Amino acid sequence: MEAAAVPAGHGHEEHHGPPEAHRSSRVDAPLLGMLLFIISEIMVFGAFFTAYFFIRVVGGAEWPAEGDVLPKLVAGVNTAILLSSSFTMHWALESVKAGNRRGLQAGIFTTLLLGFAFLFIQVNEYVHVGFSPTESAQASIFYGLTGLHGAHVAIGLTLLAIVTVRAFRGHFTPEEHRGVEVPGIYWHFVDVMWVIVFTTVYII
């Protein structure tokens, strides 16, 4: 509304686009958006973990189902790959903050490659694991939990691919790098979820 009062043609005071949205929350809007998004994500994963614990703890079912073997070593290596990608993501953001474009490009591209490697190994694991989702409740929730996480990795890779292209096109500066920061927060969230999935499904 304020912008409408400013006469047109006065240069820097001129406002383009719709009026500013009314904000009743005292929380910063991007932070609030990310908070609500992550909360909804935790609820989705929570639903799958509820099914997992119901089968294993309440139902007392053997884990994994009799005759099934989970490839702990492969999943462990894959975990190391995904955790490494969080370090390269952090390196990319620290680089852009320091004005180091080469560091940003190398960091984000390495993160993208590590993410693809994780997803490739997971698909390969599905091919060779030796049981299908329809065989048992344990198999269903194994595919459900790891598949839900894999879908999040795929979404994260899409975001990282966009960031990588933009980084090589010269976008982002030490002052303006929200386009790297927000996908970075999402990527670390995906890694946190994997640490929990890996610990509960493969190790404990």
Next chain:
Amino acid sequence: MLNPLRSEAEAFRFLVAVVLVAAVIVGLVLLVRAL
């Protein structure tokens, strides 16, 4: 206070904390099972 939603740096520190806590839990569970 650590808020992983405020910045990438804090999200990264939160991830490292989760990894450490998970390692401690796994260690304790394996220890209890071995006893």
